[in-house]
Amino acid sequence: MGDALRAALTAAATAVASPAELRKAAAAIRDAIEPLTEEVRSPATLSPLDDMGRGIRMFNPVVGPGNGFALPLRFEPDGDGVLARATLGPVHEGPPTFVHGGVSALLMDQILGQGAIVTGRWGMTAELTLRYRRPVPLHTPLLLTSRMAGAAGRRTTVTGAITTEAEPEVVLVEAMGLFVSPSEAKTASYFGTVRTASGGETDGRLGHARQDVDAASPALAPGPAPAE
Ligand SMILES: CCCCCCCCCCCC(=O)SCCNC(=O)CCNC(=O)[C@H](O)C(C)(C)COP(=O)(O)OP(=O)(O)OC[C@H]1O[C@@H](n2cnc3c(N)ncnc32)[C@H](O)[C@@H]1OP(=O)(O)O
Numbered sequence: 001m002g003d004a005l006r007a008a009l010t011a012a013a014t015a016v017a018s019p020a021e022l023r024k025a026a027a028a029i030r031d032a033i034e035p036l037t038e039e040v041r042s043p044a045t046l047s048p049l050d051d052m053g054r055g056i057r058m059f060n061p062v063v064g065p066g067n068g069f070a071l072p073l074r075f076e077p078d079g080d081g082v083l084a085r086a087t088l089g090p091v092h093e094g095p096p097t098f099v100h101g102g103v104s105a106l107l108m109d110q111i112l113g114q115g116a117i118v119t120g121r122w123g124m125t126a127e128l129t130l131r132y133r134r135p136v137p138l139h140t141p142l143l144l145t146s147r148m149a150g151a152a153g154r155r156t157t158v159t160g161a162i163t164t165e166a167e168p169e170v171v172l173v174e175a176m177g178l179f180v181s182p183s184e185a186k187t188a189s190y191f192g193t194v195r196t197a198s199g200g201e202t203d204g205r206l207g208h209a210r211q212d213v214d215a216a217s218p219a220l221a222p223g224p225a226p227a228e
Helices: 002-014 019-037 101-117 184-191
Strands: 075-078 081-086 124-132 142-152 155-164 173-180
Touching: 081 101, 101 124, 101 142, 101 155, 101 173
Parallel strands: none
Antiparallel strands: 075 081, 081 142, 124 173, 142 155, 155 173
């Protein structure tokens, strides 16, 4: 379904079609999704395809395969950090032929967060700083990288960059993120009502689902909780 949605968004952004053809396609899309709107999950219930303990968020707008806006981005180990490869298209366009600056921020927020997670830390984004040095081209293989730069108490600082694959030494965007692991009180108030699809509790933190952690996946098991 995510692949079909991605194809639909790209077609909508690029089609050279008459208004009649567009109306016909729009009606077909509405007909197709109508049965899916009859029964929907509540906002605080995770999808049955989600697994917080293993870091699977099916409809995340950056890494979720089921989300039509997501590429989806996939992470690879990169020394003690992470990298992702991406080629963006018309759905992510800002200035003609270049990536929208907010999309660069969205992608960097996620990969910087992942740069904290691979070190066993976790936090919500408290600060996100980007320097847009050169425009990021569409239809061009890109490299996105991130690496933890420092940690103190509940705070984790991660830095990263966007370059092209062809010229990895030329930084197009540089980014810094501060991730703060929320206090127990904030965690309870933000995520206390969230439930898995089977009704289990989860406090929302990646790797901290209380019922759904797959003990057979030690590589994805929870890291140590940051000290207070
Ligand atoms: C495959 C799947 C992958 C999955 C990969 C997943 C990656 C996810 C990446 C995306 C993440 C998001 O988008 S998260 C969504 C966007 N972010 C948010 O909504 C966060 C909104 N902000 C908040 O709720 C709050 O401000 C918190 C939780 C960040 C902090 O609240 P708190 O818990 O009460 O913490 P608090 O006591 O205030 O601060 C703790 C310490 O951090 C410091 N601190 C707090 N905020 C800041 C700040 N902005 N700038 C500097 N320092 C700060 C404090 O000075 C303090 O330092 P000291 O006194 O200890 O020295």
